[in-house]
Amino acid sequence: MSDIDEARKYIAGGVNSPVRAFKAVGGEPVFIKSASGAWLTTEDGRRLIDYVGSWGPMIVGHAHPEVVAAVVECAKSGLSFGAPTAIETEFARKLCSLMPSMERLRMVSSGTEATMSAIRLARGFTGRDKIVKFDGCYHGHSDSLLINAGSGALTLGVPSSPGVPASLARDTVTLDFNDAASVEQAFSDIGEEIACVIVEPVAGNMNMVLPVPGFLETVRRECTKHGALLIFDEVMTGFRVARGGAQELFDVTPDLTTLGKIIGGGLPAAAFGGRADVMAQLAPDGPVYQAGTLSGNPLAMTAGLTTLRIVEQQGFYESLGDKTARLTTGLEEAAQSAGIALATASLGGMFGFVFSDEDVIRSFAQVQAADIDRFTRFFQGMLAENVYLAPSAFEAGFVSAAHGDAEIAHTVAAAERVFAAL
Numbered sequence: 001m002s003d004i005d006e007a008r009k010y011i012a013g014g015v016n017s018p019v020r021a022f023k024a025v026g027g028e029p030v031f032i033k034s035a036s037g038a039w040l041t042t043e044d045g046r047r048l049i050d051y052v053g054s055w056g057p058m059i060v061g062h063a064h065p066e067v068v069a070a071v072v073e074c075a076k077s078g079l080s081f082g083a084p085t086a087i088e089t090e091f092a093r094k095l096c097s098l099m100p101s102m103e104r105l106r107m108v109s110s111g112t113e114a115t116m117s118a119i120r121l122a123r124g125f126t127g128r129d130k131i132v133k134f135d136g137c138y139h140g141h142s143d144s145l146l147i148n149a150g151s152g153a154l155t156l157g158v159p160s161s162p163g164v165p166a167s168l169a170r171d172t173v174t175l176d177f178n179d180a181a182s183v184e185q186a187f188s189d190i191g192e193e194i195a196c197v198i199v200e201p202v203a204g205n206m207n208m209v210l211p212v213p214g215f216l217e218t219v220r221r222e223c224t225k226h227g228a229l230l231i232f233d234e235v236m237t238g239f240r241v242a243r244g245g246a247q248e249l250f251d252v253t254p255d256l257t258t259l260g261k262i263i264g265g266g267l268p269a270a271a272f273g274g275r276a277d278v279m280a281q282l283a284p285d286g287p288v289y290q291a292g293t294l295s296g297n298p299l300a301m302t303a304g305l306t307t308l309r310i311v312e313q314q315g316f317y318e319s320l321g322d323k324t325a326r327l328t329t330g331l332e333e334a335a336q337s338a339g340i341a342l343a344t345a346s347l348g349g350m351f352g353f354v355f356s357d358e359d360v361i362r363s364f365a366q367v368q369a370a371d372i373d374r375f376t377r378f379f380q381g382m383l384a385e386n387v388y389l390a391p392s393a394f395e396a397g398f399v400s401a402a403h404g405d406a407e408i409a410h411t412v413a414a415a416e417r418v419f420a421a422l
């Protein structure tokens with residue numbers, strides 16, 4: 001019996017998160033036994049170049065010796081206390097200094113918890129119920145946010161999940177990403193009812209879509225004008241596209257930011273934070289309740305802090321960005337020689353590619369109009385060439401510091417062969 005059939009006997013759908021099941025690309029998911037640097041080793045002994053990176057966290061590469069050593073050392077002193085520790089303060093100080101819009105923060109254990117808590121805080125602070133999100137953006141799987149969502153919800157064709165009460169859905173307004181005019185219109189219609197706008201400043205859960213000039217600025221301006229809070233969901237982009245996140249690159253300052261993925265360095269850590277006056281509304285200082293048994297867990301803090309110390313090093317993002325751009329340029333050229341239309345994007349250690357005639361992908365509609373069958377064949381072809389891409393056309397890809405010239409060259413050469421056969 002295959003690994004996935006055995007898993008299905010005990011785990012719903014055989015997986016602990018839906019996209020892992022390979023439903024969108026067909027075939028059976030590969031089971032991972034171990035990983036080191038840029039490479040995964042499967043249970044049946046294959047070695048694959050990894051562009052998933054545990055869906056974002058592994059920016060310094062798998063099993064980085066410094067991160068592993070720090071976590072092992074920390075484990076010897078106890079795994080969890082449920083009481084304050086010095087490393088939580090040290091980590092929070094580091095995060096606030098790298099991302100100055102965060103005057104105060106709170107640690108949680110997943111990106112879903114971070115966005116859910118930030119939304120509750122925004123509603124509590126403003127005394128308003130309505131929230132605005134963008135189609136194809138994914139902010140975790142809490143009820144208010146699982147409406148026209150991206151990532152797995154999109155991959156499996158259930159952008160709005162059964163089980164989300166209609167009453168909650170009524171309070172979630174969804175607009176088109178990169179459509180500044182629709183943001184102005186929504187605020188002119190119901191601006192006084194909007195608690196917050198939540199947005200991925202670079203959309204990474206509908207493949208990868210960069211913000212068009214003026215989009216984030218318009219959202220910022222309208223929120224300020226109407227007393228709504230702006231939440232940047234940087235769970236994916238934080239420390240992925242730049243040291244200070246997308247907010248530093250695009251020079252737009254949110255009221256609240258959510259972080260996850262990289263800040264846990266591969267262990268479960270996430271955070272939300274922002275303006276001190278807003279964060280003061282959170283219990284125990286204020287009335288908005290939020291809590292977590294394992295929040296600020298010492299192992300997760302240690303993995304995250306050690307990871308951030310590595311990405312802080314001089315030249316880290318320059319080198320990562322160069323490598324990622326070389327990968328997407330290589331893919332684009334390989335596609336072109338095979339007469340295949342491919343639009344790519346890259347920023348820092350994040351990239352996307354869409355089988356589309358468009359030069360640049362600007363909207364969710366353009367991603368949806370792309371050739372998904374071709375993606376599926378490309379994905380399987382690359383897997384046969386020992387390159388592990390995200391098993392969905394609606395996910396971004398990730399390059400780590402451990403990806404070297406050899407891995408990039410292997411990937412581009414593989415793509416040339418696969419494109420030629422598509």
Ligand SMILES: *Cc1c(COP(=O)(O)O)cnc(C)c1O
Nearest residue numbers: 110111112138139140233235236
């Ligand atoms: C991954 C992701 C989340 C959810 O984080 P989890 O840790 O999976 O709950 C939220 N927002 C964005 C932008 C993400 O990429």
